[in-house]
Amino acid sequence: MSQTTQAQQSPATVDGYNYAYLDEQTKRMIRRATLKAVAIPGYQVPFGSREMPVPYGWGTGGIQLTASLVGPDDVFKCIDQGADDTTNAVSIRSFFAKVADVETTEATGDATIIQTRHRIPEEPLKDNQIMVYQVPQPEPLRGLEPRETETRAMHAYEEYGLQYVRLYESVARYGEVSSGAGYPVMIDERYIMSPSPIPKFDNPKMHMSEALHLFGAGREKRIYAVPPFTTVRSLAFDDYPFTVQSWDETCGLCGATDSYMDEVVLNDKNERMFVCSDSHYCAQRRAAGLFGPMAGHALAKEEGETEQ
Amino acid sequence: MSATAIAEAPAGPLLSARGVSKNYGHVVGCRNVDFELYPGEVLGIVGESGSGKTTLLKCLSGRLRPDEGSIQFALDGGEPQDIYELSEPDRRRLQREAWGFVHQNARDGLRMRVSAGANVAEPLMNLGNRHFGNMREQTIDWLQRVELDINRIDDNPKTFSGGMQQRIQIARNLVHGPSLVFMDEPTGGLDVSVQARLLDLIRNLVRRLNMAAVIVTHDLAVARLLADRLMVMQAGDVVETGLTDQVLDDPQHPYSQLLVSAVLQI
Numbered sequence: 015m016s017q018t019t020q021a022q023q024s025p026a027t028v029d030g031y032n033y034a035y036l037d038e039q040t041k042r043m044i045r046r047a048t049l050k051a052v053a054i055p056g057y058q059v060p061f062g063s064r065e066m067p068v069p070y071g072w073g074t075g076g077i078q079l080t081a082s083l084v085g086p087d088d089v090f091k092c093i094d095q096g097a098d099d100t101t102n103a104v105s106i107r108s109f110f111a112k113v114a115d116v117e118t119t120e121a122t123g124d125a126t127i128i129q130t131r132h133r134i135p136e137e138p139l140k141d142n143q144i145m146v147y148q149v150p151q152p153e154p155l156r157g158l159e160p161r162e163t164e165t166r167a168m169h170a171y172e173e174y175g176l177q178y179v180r181l182y183e184s185v186a187r188y189g190e191v192s193s194g195a196g197y198p199v200m201i202d203e204r205y206i207m208s209p210s211p212i213p214k215f216d217n218p219k220m221h222m223s224e225a226l227h228l229f230g231a232g233r234e235k236r237i238y239a240v241p242p243f244t245t246v247r248s249l250a251f252d253d254y255p256f257t258v259q260s261w262d263e264t265c266g267l268c269g270a271t272d273s274y275m276d277e278v279v280l281n282d283k284n285e286r287m288f289v290c291s292d293s294h295y296c297a298q299r300r301a302a303g304l305f306g307p308m309a310g311h312a313l314a315k316e317e318g319e320t321e322q
Numbered sequence: 323m324s325a326t327a328i329a330e331a332p333a334g335p336l337l338s339a340r341g342v343s344k345n346y347g348h349v350v351g352c353r354n355v356d357f358e359l360y361p362g363e364v365l366g367i368v369g370e371s372g373s374g375k376t377t378l379l380k381c382l383s384g385r386l387r388p389d390e391g392s393i394q395f396a397l398d399g400g401e402p403q404d405i406y407e408l409s410e411p412d413r414r415r416l417q418r419e420a421w422g423f424v425h426q427n428a429r430d431g432l433r434m435r436v437s438a439g440a441n442v443a444e445p446l447m448n449l450g451n452r453h454f455g456n457m458r459e460q461t462i463d464w465l466q467r468v469e470l471d472i473n474r475i476d477d478n479p480k481t482f483s484g485g486m487q488q489r490i491q492i493a494r495n496l497v498h499g500p501s502l503v504f505m506d507e508p509t510g511g512l513d514v515s516v517q518a519r520l521l522d523l524i525r526n527l528v529r530r531l532n533m534a535a536v537i538v539t540h541d542l543a544v545a546r547l548l549a550d551r552l553m554v555m556q557a558g559d560v561v562e563t564g565l566t567d568q569v570l571d572d573p574q575h576p577y578s579q580l581l582v583s584a585v586l587q588i
């Protein structure tokens with residue numbers, strides 16, 4: 015967790031920029047919004063989102079949250095689709111290493127701030143960790159009710175029947191609640207919240223989590239939060255209970271059966287493999303001597319086995 | 323909601339309006355309207371366009387606060403309450419749970435992005451139903467009652483014709499068993515044969531469910547078929563009230579006489 019006094023006193027790490035890129039007043043404003051969000055779990059707090067040096071959709075909300083929280087004693091991890099080594103994750107990580115002089119890591123357990131778009135790491139989170147989510151669309155009712163005035167009234171008065179229309183549509187069409195990501199959740203039995211584009215596989219990880227979860231939507235100018243030890247219930251019908259995705263395949267590299275899998279097409283001969291989406295989790299398992307059916311595969315050798 | 327519950331209820335009015343007026347700046351919407359509506363009764367509001375029918379309906383249904391006057395509603399035979407003195411969440415709950423509102427244009431009353439079935443099931447979900455199979459059954463039942471092909475339950479409303487959309491809207495507004503339904507020109511813009519079937523349908527449903535209804539229309543034939551009582555409006559004023567047959571067969575006010583004589587005879 016950041017220590018603001020220390021952050022304010024530390025010299026700017028890049029000439030001409032304040033520590034952690036944003037000016038101190040902006041960071042205060044974001045912290046105030048964050049405190050309010052923590053005080054009212056699941057409630058979307060408006061904030062004065064700033065222009066960031068990346069386009070909307072690349073994580074401006076998450077970057078602003080991280081910038082307002084980060085201090086020199088933090089350890090920062092950034093993942094995109096669960097992986098530490100994708101372009102967006104590498105860029106944001108190096109951005110904060112540069113402007114905030116912060117230590118970065120790929121190890122989930124070592125990080126104090128984890129910025130993410132699509133996943134919650136497989137390794138259980140601890141009470142000294144903050145998850146920062148980059149949210150494209152914070153309003154779970156938006157697809158059904160386009161008026162912001164109306165959706166706000168619905169949240170205020172707990173009129174949540176409409177949210178079930180989306181589930182109804184899905185069950186009627188596919189025989190199950192099919193939405194795989196952004197699956198609506200009830201926070202502390204009061205506010206319905208969109209958990210951003212994380213797969214529903216990760217929804218149960220938020221329930222009574224030890225860590226603080228913060229959600230930032232830059233374009234939509236909203237911050238919301240799931241504080242530690244808060245109930246998070248995924249919505250469902252009585253006769254169609256909530257289920258998460260499961261795979262018959264095991265991870266090709268580490269042999270994991272219980273993690274969230276990405277399907278990778280290998281060639282045009284219909285060969286494919288499944289691999290853990292959480293790259294650190296997979297690497298850790300391989301380092302511990304576990305291996306999957308495709309470890310040491312010819313393809314991997316050609317391309318040079320993924321370095322870890 | 324059952325017919326017996328209504329029969330046992332004290333014979334007080336379900337909805338009563340006292341001195342309801344609404345102006346739009348200098349333009350008069352409606353002026354000093356008084357009436358009472360009893361459970362199971364159908365009230366028709368007729369008049370030419372611009373006479374204040376829709377303004378009055380909006381005031382009655384809690385969508386537009388009148389400048390003067392009060393509107394009281396007795397929920398389940400209880401004490402009448404001024405709907406504009408209720409808190410906003412309570413008024414919204416009343417609108418959602420005890421009332422229905424059928425718009426002239428089905429597109430205003432339906433969610434065009436979700437299927438016909440979900441449109442009909444939404445009021446049930448608003449009432450707290452969380453059992454899919456149960457809601458599905460009721461939805462199918464209602465689509466049958468409004469004579470729609472149940473194989474099309476999961477089709478989007480925009481793939482239905484105007485008359486079918488209107489029937490989906492009617493099902494959506496009756497499925498949760500409201501005690502009062504507001505209808506704004508429910509058959510406007512539909513061709514005559516569809517109109518006739520729709521009117522027949524509404525009449526049967528309203529009678530069978532013993533619902534009260536306020537129906538705004540400029541079509542006297544619709545009023546004749548559906549309404550027990552009529553209110554004739556002109557330039558914001560109610561100029562004549564009475565039993566439907568009485569008003570249409572023996573109009574007293576010059577404007578009512580004009581309105582009745584203007585109906586085309588074939």
